[in-house]
Amino acid sequence: MKQSITLGKVTKFIGLGFLSTIKDLFTGKLEKQDFINFLRKIVVPLASILLFIGLWHMGAKTLYNIEADFKIEKALTDQGPAAADALRTCIASGESSCQPNTLPSPSQVWDSYKSLLRDHNIIAADKAAFIEKTAALNETRIADGLDAITYTGRPSFVDQIFRSLKTVFAGFLLALFIAVPLGIFIGLSPTLKSAFNWFIQIFKPVSPVVWYLLVFMIVKTLLIDSNEDSSFTISFISVGLCSMWATLVNTAMGVSSVDKDYINVAKVLKLGNFQKIFKVVLPSSLPLIFTGLKITLSVAWMVLIAIELLAQSPGLGLFVWEEFQNGANDSNAKIIVAMFVIGIIGFLLDRLMLTIQNWVSFDKTDAI
Amino acid sequence: MSTIIENKKATSLTDNGLFPSNEVMLDLKNLKKVYPTPKGDYVVLEDLNLQIRKEEFVTIIGHSGCGKTTMLSMIAGLNPISGGNISVLGKHIKGPGPDRGVIFQSPSLMPWMTTLQNVMLGVNQVFPHATKAQRNDIAKYYLQKVGLEDAFNKRASELSQGMQQRVGIARAFAIKPKVLLLDEPFGMLDSLTRGELQDILIEIWNKEKITAVMITHDVDEAIFLADRVVMMTSGPKAKIGDILNIDFERPRTRKAVLEHEDYYKYRKHLIDFLEH
Numbered sequence: 001m002k003q004s005i006t007l008g009k010v011t012k013f014i015g016l017g018f019l020s021t022i023k024d025l026f027t028g029k030l031e032k033q034d035f036i037n038f039l040r041k042i043v044v045p046l047a048s049i050l051l052f053i054g055l056w057h058m059g060a061k062t063l064y065n066i067e068a069d070f071k072i073e074k075a076l077t078d079q080g081p082a083a084a085d086a087l088r089t090c091i092a093s094g095e096s097s098c099q100p101n102t103l104p105s106p107s108q109v110w111d112s113y114k115s116l117l118r119d120h121n122i123i124a125a126d127k128a129a130f131i132e133k134t135a136a137l138n139e140t141r142i143a144d145g146l147d148a149i150t151y152t153g154r155p156s157f158v159d160q161i162f163r164s165l166k167t168v169f170a171g172f173l174l175a176l177f178i179a180v181p182l183g184i185f186i187g188l189s190p191t192l193k194s195a196f197n198w199f200i201q202i203f204k205p206v207s208p209v210v211w212y213l214l215v216f217m218i219v220k221t222l223l224i225d226s227n228e229d230s231s232f233t234i235s236f237i238s239v240g241l242c243s244m245w246a247t248l249v250n251t252a253m254g255v256s257s258v259d260k261d262y263i264n265v266a267k268v269l270k271l272g273n274f275q276k277i278f279k280v281v282l283p284s285s286l287p288l289i290f291t292g293l294k295i296t297l298s299v300a301w302m303v304l305i306a307i308e309l310l311a312q313s314p315g316l317g318l319f320v321w322e323e324f325q326n327g328a329n330d331s332n333a334k335i336i337v338a339m340f341v342i343g344i345i346g347f348l349l350d351r352l353m354l355t356i357q358n359w360v361s362f363d364k365t366d367a368i
Numbered sequence: 369m370s371t372i373i374e375n376k377k378a379t380s381l382t383d384n385g386l387f388p389s390n391e392v393m394l395d396l397k398n399l400k401k402v403y404p405t406p407k408g409d410y411v412v413l414e415d416l417n418l419q420i421r422k423e424e425f426v427t428i429i430g431h432s433g434c435g436k437t438t439m440l441s442m443i444a445g446l447n448p449i450s451g452g453n454i455s456v457l458g459k460h461i462k463g464p465g466p467d468r469g470v471i472f473q474s475p476s477l478m479p480w481m482t483t484l485q486n487v488m489l490g491v492n493q494v495f496p497h498a499t500k501a502q503r504n505d506i507a508k509y510y511l512q513k514v515g516l517e518d519a520f521n522k523r524a525s526e527l528s529q530g531m532q533q534r535v536g537i538a539r540a541f542a543i544k545p546k547v548l549l550l551d552e553p554f555g556m557l558d559s560l561t562r563g564e565l566q567d568i569l570i571e572i573w574n575k576e577k578i579t580a581v582m583i584t585h586d587v588d589e590a591i592f593l594a595d596r597v598v599m600m601t602s603g604p605k606a607k608i609g610d611i612l613n614i615d616f617e618r619p620r621t622r623k624a625v626l627e628h629e630d631y632y633k634y635r636k637h638l639i640d641f642l643e644h
Contacts, residue, residue, distance in 0.1 A: 259476075264446055264464075267445075268464045269466055269494060270465055
């Protein structure tokens with residue numbers, strides 16, 4: 001029995017099953033039952049997105065008016081009617097210097113998104129030009145045993161995204177390499193379990209901010225001789241330590257709750273410890289380990305923003321914080337852009353994990 | 369109640385009512401199992417004595433909860449012995465081991481492995497010095513025997529319950545155990561599939577003649593498969609109540625067994641025991 005791989009299967013496998021409905025729409029394969037599905041899976045979400053944007057628009061407008069009225073009122077009482085009139089015309093004209101600073105409207109956010117992209121293109125071009133210009137010089141510098149000159153200009157929004165992704169993956173890998181082996185040992189040995197239980201229970205609920213401070217204390221001392229910027233190190237370690245608990249607990253639980261029948265089979269066959277762990281225990285706990293890893297990755301992405309902000313490590317968190325401090329009139333819109341980018345990337349990371357989980361897991365119905 | 373039907377095999381008993389030791393494969397002596405409970409000890413089995421000869425197929429029948437499965441898992445080495453001892457070919461057992469193959473009630477296959485890998489798991493363990501090709505051949509031979517020649521590379525989780533239990537049978541025979549322990553292996557199957565699997569089991573067994581101990585709830589299954597049917601008394605303190613020799617020729621066919629004049633005599637004997 002050969003099974004063909006269709007688009008429908010692939011999209012369903014990676015958890016984007018609704019995409020195949022769109023395909024069916026264009027290939028004219030829709031039947032009556034599919035029409036209801038189409039309504040439910042395409043039309044309803046689209047309608048709710050439009051509703052959301054509409055409500056947001058109205059809410060932003062209301063807030064804008066409240067802020068504007070307050071400013072004009074204040075100008076009237078502080079500086080007199082002339083100033084108030086000037087301000088009113090200034091606001092109405094759309095002049096950026098006097099705009100009320102409040103929740104941006106969807107269209108402002110869209111504009112900011114486009115301006116961030118433009119900004120990125122300019123910086124990217126600038127960087128490429130710089131690299132081209134210094135290429136020859138760098139070669140001679142390296143030949144002379146000197147450090148190459150690197151581009152030190154302002155990072156663009158897209159650069160910040162990649163920096164954040166880098167930090168989150170470094171933290172995730174750290175969590176993976178600590179939590180999975182430790183979880184296996186804890187799951188296998190009741191002695192280790194009671195030795196580590198208090199540790200897990202106490203440190204699991206600790207807030208990201210405190211983890212950051214703890215890591216900061218330690219890493220700062222360890223790297224006391226180094227001139228390197230330690231903010232990346234500190235932030236990825238903090239992210240890893242914050243997010244590893246779900247994997248640790250899930251792995252330990254998965255390993256300690258392997259089906260007794262499988263263990264009996266291993267006993268009857270007298271499998272050695274190595275065989276028992278790698279052929280029976282680990283495969284059987286993979287679904288739970290992956291559930292843990294999925295939670296870990298989403299927690300890592302969530303706490304990343306706060307930790308980057310504290311660590312002053314370049315990335316989306318720092319971007320948000322700097323825009324907030326900046327207080328320029330499109331800062332709020334940029335923060336909202338960052339919010340959507342963070343949300344969408346978080347969603348994509350979750351799908352990525354789900355895909356890997358489906359790939360490795362024996363029980364296809366288990367994945368959530 | 370204790371009328372053991374006379375037959376050729378029963379005459380080989382020695383004077384003290386035991387089989388000659390060179391004929392015995394599995395020997396349970398004064399076996400005892402106690403579970404401690406807050407209200408004091410609960411004695412599941414007491415003074416249980418049973419000898420099973422080489423190349424013998426014994427079925428064990430008794431009421432639910434009488435301790436049949438406890439006894440079998442003690443023989444398998446999966447459940448500690450509270451008193452007495454169990455020996456295989458005169459040697460006391462210590463824990464589980466591949467000399468006693470088990471077919472569990474649920475197929476207990478590793479669902480992430482293919483059928484071949486599941487069988488190979490045991491074969492690799494038991495024949496570590498054989499070449500990879502030889503081990504593969506052993507595993508494939510038994511999978512063919514149970515009618516799964518087209519499903520070597522199917523994942524266990526893709527198979528039906530009956531198919532999975534076929535793999536369980538192949539896995540147990542492939543490690544060439546001295547004793548085969550079957551814990552109600554067909555209890556979870558529908559009666560058609562059960563019949564098929566009984567036929568498969570007895571066909572392989574006729575070739576291999578591995579000493580087998582099988583628990584069952586099904587009187588017809590007990591008679592069809594066994595050389596002797598062991599009846600256990602109800603617990604607590606369960607022991608062997610009665611033993612019935614089944615004198616049908618081997619190889620047997622279901623039709624011949626059902627038409628045999630002794631069949632209903634045996635059946636009545638067992639049902640009388642169970643209803644008392």
